[in-house]
Amino acid sequence: MRVAQQAAGDGATLVGPRRTPRNMAGEVQGSIHEDATAKKLGFRGGTVAGSIHMDQFVPLLMDLYGESWFEGGNLSLLFKQPTVDGEAVIAQATPGVERARLEMYDEARAMICQGTAADHADAGSELSRRLLTRESASRSALRILGDLHVGDEAHDIALSVSPEALKRRLETITETLDCYQDERAVLPPSMVVHLAHGARSAVVASAGSAVGLFGALEIQFLQGPLRAGADYVGRTRIHALTESPRTENVWYDVLIADPRSGRDHARVTFCLRFMKDSSPLWTDAA
Numbered sequence: 001m002r003v004a005q006q007a008a009g010d011g012a013t014l015v016g017p018r019r020t021p022r023n024m025a026g027e028v029q030g031s032i033h034e035d036a037t038a039k040k041l042g043f044r045g046g047t048v049a050g051s052i053h054m055d056q057f058v059p060l061l062m063d064l065y066g067e068s069w070f071e072g073g074n075l076s077l078l079f080k081q082p083t084v085d086g087e088a089v090i091a092q093a094t095p096g097v098e099r100a101r102l103e104m105y106d107e108a109r110a111m112i113c114q115g116t117a118a119d120h121a122d123a124g125s126e127l128s129r130r131l132l133t134r135e136s137a138s139r140s141a142l143r144i145l146g147d148l149h150v151g152d153e154a155h156d157i158a159l160s161v162s163p164e165a166l167k168r169r170l171e172t173i174t175e176t177l178d179c180y181q182d183e184r185a186v187l188p189p190s191m192v193v194h195l196a197h198g199a200r201s202a203v204v205a206s207a208g209s210a211v212g213l214f215g216a217l218e219i220q221f222l223q224g225p226l227r228a229g230a231d232y233v234g235r236t237r238i239h240a241l242t243e244s245p246r247t248e249n250v251w252y253d254v255l256i257a258d259p260r261s262g263r264d265h266a267r268v269t270f271c272l273r274f275m276k277d278s279s280p281l282w283t284d285a286a
Contacts, residue, residue: 004153011095014060018107019174021056023048023085023223032082032213032275039210041275047082050214053089054189055077055112056174060093065119066099067179070186070225076125076218076269077102077115093117098124127218127269131251137243144248144280149204150238154202157234160255161187161195166228169194186225191215195226196254196268199234203252204272211278215249216271222264226256233259239269247273 025033026046032038033046054075061069089112094101099118105111115126122128139146156210169191170180180185187195206211224230233256240251249271256266276282 005045012234013092013094014063016056016060016091018088018090019054020088021048022172024172025049026085026203030209030211032211036212036256037278041277043082043084045084047084047213048087049190050077050079050082050113050217051106051193052174052192053079053083053091054217054219056089056091056104057093057117058177058189059175060091060102061100062177064093064095067177069117070221070271072120072124072221072224074099074116074118074120074122074220075102076122076127076216077113078126078130078216079113079214080111081113083214085123098122101180103231107179121220121222125218126221127216127251128270130216131187131240132238133235134251136243137139137241137248141243142241142248144207144210144279145241146248148204148238148241148250150241152238153202153236154199156237157199157236158203159195159232160230161191161228163228165194166191167256173269181190185228187228189219191228192219192226192266193268195232196234196256196266196270199236200272201237204250205234206276207274208279210248210274212272213272214270215247215273216251216269218267218269220267220269220277222266224266226266232256232260232265234285243286246276249273249278 035046091104099116102115238252242249253269
């Protein structure tokens with residue numbers, strides 16, 4: 001991949017090529033990725049998962065940090081607005097002393113996401129800073145997530161991604177790297193999120209049929225990379241429960257460990273937003 005550069009204050013902003021990410025979950029009925037469900041909730045159409053957009057930043061991070069980013073690096077994104085299937089977007093990264101600033105725009109220059117990246121464990125990442133300023137929802141404001149509490153944990157969750165699942169992902173990935181395809185294939189960010197998302201039911205099973213979407217995501221490699229075909233074990237912890245006029249939100253970590261050594265290999269932090277208009281707990285009470 002060729003990365004263009006443009007002047008940007010104290011550093012050169014790396015600008016990736018125009019890409020058109022695909023919505024490969026459009027057939028999942030009742031999800032935010034299905035056109036009918038998404039339009040009913042006020043979106044333009046079925047949305048591309050935010051995790052898909054993470055892959056588009058990786059070549060920029062390789063330019064900044066090299067492949068060692070997969071061993072101990074950080075990628076932290078807050079999603080501002082969703083895209084639909086085949087919508088063109090451009091990713092860019094501006095290097096800094098402690099971390100790079102990341103942004104993605106559509107062709108009208110509307111911001112899709114913003115965030116940070118680093119080659120180390122970053123206590124000042126986009127999500128770390130956001131979590132410090134979140135105002136907790138009152139218990140009475142939570143209906144979809146009313147059974148959850150800050151501090152809730154789950155343990156011993158089996159997690160894995162098969163080589164076949166990675167191969168299917170690579171058929172539509174926006175950025176193909178050699179390390180995703182060898183005999184010890186490294187998982188791209190979207191598949192790291194997919195791996196950690198295997199713990200979702202242990203965290204938010206009580207949300208029922210409410211429609212959720214990613215509000216923010218962070219990957220922190222601790223002793224990476226993560227690989228297809230490997231068995232991992234996860235544990236989770238809820239850090240915050242918040243709400244807005246349209247959503248209830250849960251912020252939680254999934255720590256991904258080697259089941260043999262117990263050593264943590266990565267942490268994925270989620271902000272899941274559940275649409276109030278998708279839940280009878282809100283619509284039946286209106």
